[in-house]
Amino acid sequence: MCLGVPLKVVVVREDNTALVDMGGPTLEISTIFTPEVKVGDYVLVHAGFSISILSEEEAGDIFSTLEEIEK
8 A cells, every 4th residue: 555645845846846744854756747836835645745735734634644554
């Protein structure tokens, strides 16, 4: 099973890529599926692609669920 992970966008580039915060290090992702993404948005990332833009509340709900799964 593959999971998407919510991450916060810290840099948006003109070449359809962005940097997202992974709790310290950043990761470069493709924003080809979410070209309207802005700095500060949360995105659902799967296989290096942002596949959906999330509200802060939605991202928090997913984080909580993932923490429960890890227990």
